[in-house]
Amino acid sequence: MKKIVKRYRVFLIVLAIMLVITLFNYDLGINAFGVTGYSLKEMILVIPPVFVLLGLLDIWVPRETMIKYMGEGSGLKGIILAFFIGSAAAGPLYGAFPIAAVFMKKGVKFSNIMIFIGAWSTTKIPMFLFEMASMGAKFAITRLLIDIPGIIIIAFILSAVMKEDEIKKIYESAEHFDD
Amino acid sequence: MNIALYVVAGILLVFSFYKDQKKTKMALKKAWKAFENILPEFLVVILLVGLLLAIMNPEMISSIIGDKSGWLGVILAAVIGSITLIPGFVAFPMTALLLDGGAGYMQIGAFISTLMMVGIVTMPVEIKYFGKKLTIYRNLLAFLFSFVVALVIGVVMSR
16 A cells, blocks of 8 residues: 555645645636546557557567567668657557567667657657648648658667666666566 | 557457467556556656646647747747647647647747657656656757757748
8 A cells, every 4th residue: 555655646746736726726727637537538548559569569579570670780671660660650659658668678779769759759640641631731741751860860869878878777677667 | 540559459469369368368467567567657647738738728829829929939839849748639730720820830840849759748657668868868859859840841831
């Protein structure tokens, strides 16, 4: 029980703050809880398949296979795959982080993981179609064409600024994502 | 979109169960553990999203990045995009409305870019997986990159 309270401490504090806000500004508070309820619904809808997929990925795909296609020395093939997997995704960015953890566990190269995160965040195919429809083809295609090199450049800068032992530590902690 | 995700996960799950029941159970156990592990951070994020979106509604956003707000408007648009988290199917119709309401392409470009790539409220989740340093660097670089996006969008769309 004590452990549970400790883990959910921040959540309980934020919840308490929101309740206090509701006391002082009823409309704002109710509105905030309304949006939270909406996000909760979205989370409940998106999360189960994402986590089932990462469980299956972890169990069925051998480490050697992932290293071969996306690990050190996977070159352009790894970059393209990272882009493709990230872009085929659906759901908010926070869904990408647990999958990135499984990728780390399977020996996927650091820069490819950063490309995957970048692609998931901004070049998702379903979102692109939606952007074309609302903002027009010129806007959507222009953004896609700057985003692709942008994501790669950001991934390489991140690989350069992170020290080897820092990356190693992140990979080690990924081993325990399902403890 | 969600349906496609469910269909893919469902088919693979059935296939996995057919091939090896024990392994499938292990996969599901891993899925649950991984989820339970990050649940406290998820809950914090959705509360923060609720609070922020209640304060920063579309009317407020359009009043800030409205017509002729210039580079200051671009900076504000990038900041608002960084701290809000709006699903794309809500965001794009909204930005289309903002455009009609007189917001500039540059401001909208910066807003969409940081909305998708920078996540201040999701930082608790990101830090749990990536650590503080990588999380801060990634978000900072994505924030700066959004100005490049704004500039290019501004140039291309004005022609």
